Amino acid sequence: MSTAELAPYFHPTQIVLVDDDIDFLGNLSLQLEADLPYLLFDSTTKALGYINDRQIDGRSRERFFRVCEGEGGQRVSLDTDAIAREMHYSNRFSQISVAMVDYAMPQMNGLDFCRRIQNPHIKKILFTGVASEKAAIDAFNDGVIDRYIRKSEHLVYDHLNSTIRELQQAHIRETFSHASDVFHVAAPSWLEDRHVIALMENLRRRYHIVEYYLVSDPAGFMLVDGEGNLYRLMLITPEERDAQIALMRRAGAPRDCLKALERGEVLIAPSVAQLVAAGESDILRHWSRYSRPSTALNSHRYAFWALFDQRDMPGAPSPPDATFSRYLDWLDTVGYSLM
Known part of the structure; x- marks a missing residue:
């Protein structure tokens, strides 16, 4: 690498x-x-x-x-x-x-x-x-x-x-x-994509991210800040975006939701899309709560991205119990005792 x-x-x-x-x-x-x-x-x-x-x-x-x-x-x-x-x-x-x-x-x-x-x-x-x-x-x-x-x-x-x-x-x-x-x-080839690398650096600085982990379906990363708060970075191709629109249409999503998706203005959180795919379509009554702005990415393949604060999302993974902030506090108490 x-x-x-x-x-x-x-x-x-x-x-x-x-x-x-x-x-x-x-x-x-x-x-x-x-x-x-x-x-x-x-x-x-x-x-x-x-x-x-x-x-x-x-x-x-x-x-x-x-x-x-x-x-x-x-x-x-x-x-x-x-x-x-x-x-x-x-x-x-x-x-x-x-x-x-x-x-x-x-x-x-x-x-x-x-x-x-x-x-x-x-x-x-x-x-x-x-x-x-x-x-x-x-x-x-x-x-x-x-x-x-x-x-x-x-x-x-x-x-x-x-x-x-x-x-x-x-x-x-x-x-x-x-x-x-x-x-x-x-x-994934996008691990070498300079646009994705630049995006990750920007998000690291903006949200004080200290950890990240590769995820899939759809592609992206789980980002973790020093307090253990989770953010899901979603990277999506035009074809995958079309598939999300089709899923929401089949699930009977509200008209304003479908229009926002079709205009490329928003994306729906991956965890919520999974719940919809499993038959929990009622959640789409609150679709705006579970959507975030869709931003173009000048990449050869992944054309759009969105970031979701997992504290607001149903079906999201559990945050880690051990956080970097608490680890730094622990080092402050024991560090000099090891000398």
Whole structure:
């Protein structure tokens, strides 16, 4: 998978920051963006023990893929039901995705620390000074570390924040990349659509989205903000929009509802459309409550989108019990006790 691509899901993951200078760690904690979950360690021994004591989550390849039989034999597809269930995994934020360590440490240097991390999927950042830069370059070329950042560089903390976010995404994408190397994985092409990627970034900023999960029927994502509120992004083709209009017409939808749908002004929430398809047509008396504006998307296939706040929608999935906001509060209470 390329970096110009959405992973089928994303949620924040834990970052471990290691430096023997407690004052530097304190300043670093003030420079990190507020929604980055981190733990601070001033001891490489404690940090390495914490990382390696964490059980490596090896279930991803099994739980997110399913084998389908077709004319050309077996192929592997993404299991969107399993992906959506991930938001109810209570420990999802505690998964370690990135470790950042200073090179010059008293117990072991940063490169030795990185070599002793057992989980191969954890991304590693080395903080270097001038004297250790060549060692960092060699380690990067050898695959020991994923990035190195010079402490003396201009806007170093901006660079660090953006690098952490990039590696958090890469950590999750890697699960699907490895599977694609072994199998032909049938993944939605719009995960690579630049218009969809730009839309997701816009919605993330506007609604303070911290998690998303691929869904289907119709295509889109379940978006989750820091408080656990759900939003359903619906991406729909012209053909699928016509099918929704036909469904509403068969169900006896009010005339003003059909006109709004036919003019392309609104879309009906997926959960409500499913209830209508199951025979609960009375719900359409309140159709305006369950519709949202339809917006054109300049995509080669998915031509319209709408966003539905799931708190207002019957038949919507349950929100997660474990929220990112509560997880950040928990980190604030225990973070320094682990140092």
